[in-house]
Amino acid sequence: MKLETIAIHAGNEPDESTGAITPPINLSTTFMRDEDLGYSKGFMYTRHNNPNRKQLETCLAALEGGEAALAFGSGSAAAFAVFQALQPGDHIIAPDDMYHGLRSQLKQIFIGLKMWITFIDFTQIEEHIRPNTRLIWMETPSNPLMKITDIEHVVKLAKENNIITAVDNTFATPCIQRPMEMGVDIVMHATTKYINGHSDVLGGAVIAKTNNEFFQRIRMVQILGGGVPSPFDCYLTLRGIKTLPYRMRGHSENALTLAKFLEGHPAVEKVFYPGLSSHPDHLLASRQMKNGFGGMLSFLVKGGAEAAIKVANKTTLFIQATSLGGVESLIEHRASQEGPDTKTPQNLLRVSVGLEHIEDLIADMDKALR
Structure with a gap:
């Protein structure tokens, strides 16, 4: 089956x-x-x-x-x-x-x-x-x-x-x-x-x-x-x-589209998503991730931790919260969650891309970044 x-x-x-x-x-x-x-x-x-x-x-x-x-x-x-x-x-x-x-x-x-x-x-x-x-x-x-x-x-x-x-x-x-x-x-x-x-x-x-x-x-x-x-x-x-296979298609499709948008945004320093051809392990990911690249991505905001936190505070559809994988989109300043021993860059935001319409998600992220 x-x-x-x-x-x-x-x-x-x-x-x-x-x-x-x-x-x-x-x-x-x-x-x-x-x-x-x-x-x-x-x-x-x-x-x-x-x-x-x-x-x-x-x-x-x-x-x-x-x-x-x-x-x-x-x-x-x-x-x-x-x-x-x-x-x-x-x-x-x-x-x-x-x-x-x-x-x-x-x-x-x-x-x-x-x-x-x-x-x-x-x-x-x-x-x-x-x-x-x-x-x-x-x-x-x-x-x-x-x-x-x-x-x-x-x-x-x-x-x-x-x-x-x-x-x-x-x-x-x-x-x-x-x-x-x-x-x-x-x-x-x-x-x-x-x-x-x-x-x-x-x-x-x-x-x-x-x-x-x-x-x-x-x-x-x-x-x-x-x-x-x-x-x-x-x-x-x-x-x-019961809905997992269909949800994952939507998560993956939305995440790839959002990653491409972020990669070209002037306020973004770098995007981490294996579905992007710029990802250093893209070919490996393409070989072993057979049906998309998932709904998770991270990106670095230009301007350091303060700028990243401001972006997370300004989104509306992306809810600032920990965890991931739900139908709603989440965004998080990950280093502050992990504590003083973290190795995560201070200007990194982790995003769980949900199942909202991708045009709405892009508009919300663009507004926050600007």
């Missing part, structure tokens, strides 16, 4: 008791045991599993082409579970440009748990592999500089050294980028973003190419740690997924 069909039907079976084509919300936290003390219906306690979570996980695995998926209460919880499934002494390679929250996890928590973390430019990855390297964590496109990692090259290198590979596919989604088809072991999403797509549910997911021992360790962290989404959150996320 094609993605449009998978998004609508995977995990969505009509309710057996009523025939309802929309799955009901199962709010019960506990489930009845059989006379032999078993659980023949497959559910015991909602921290372990829940009908709505099972439906969501089934759909997510199908979308990414993996064997199994795990849903979490946030994207941070999902990534945390992957890192926590490793052992003290393991070495993690991560990108030098990545979501600040996950970078903080690695620096403030996992280094303290006796793990080794190296943040690198992935064009130089070969020289950073060690005998104890256990996980290579990729984020492509990266947040917020939109760097592109050569997934196939990293996977080849990892397989030669028996290293697990993982991709944060939040910016691209499976509609645009298919990491598992390129050999990646683990895909992670902040489902809060494009997967749900409506800025009203916090969630995360980990999908495995193979339901192997390492993935079972992640499942153990999910169950014992309890960082799971509520049944209602699973229901809303599954509902949002």
Whole structure:
């Protein structure tokens, strides 16, 4: 089946008791045991599993082409579970440009748990592999500089050294980028973003190419740690997924048009968007982002941080807020959100391009820039 069909039907079976084509919300936290003390219906306690979570996980695995998926209460919880499934002494390679929250996890928590973390430019990855390297964590496109990692090259290198590979596919989604088809072991999403797509549910997911021992360790962290989404959150996320392929087309089309406009604007110093031919990794992005380049872009405003903040304050349709991936357009001065240790340029604005009419978005941005 094609993605449009998978998004609508995977995990969505009509309710057996009523025939309802929309799955009901199962709010019960506990489930009845059989006379032999078993659980023949497959559910015991909602921290372990829940009908709505099972439906969501089934759909997510199908979308990414993996064997199994795990849903979490946030994207941070999902990534945390992957890192926590490793052992003290393991070495993690991560990108030098990545979501600040996950970078903080690695620096403030996992280094303290006796793990080794190296943040690198992935064009130089070969020289950073060690005998104890256990996980290579990729984020492509990266947040917020939109760097592109050569997934196939990293996977080849990892397989030669028996290293697990993982991709944060939040910016691209499976509609645009298919990491598992390129050999990646683990895909992670902040489902809060494009997967749900409506800025009203916090969630995360980990999908495995193979339901192997390492993935079972992640499942153990999910169950014992309890960082799971509520049944209602699973229901809303599954509902949002049904329009994901069509939403991503609109996000990508709008973002490319806006990026071209910004690239020619006299108040803009530089635009970061892999769909532009001027992007240093445009050819690589064209090869591995098969269906557009996503709805995220960043740009540098001439005049420094003060000028950038003024632009963010003057937009009307672009709402000044953190997060991304909703139907509404957002703009953010990213460095001030990340704190004093940020490496993000002070004049950078990150934009989540929504589904409003592109002419309205361009007019709003042009007004703010002028």
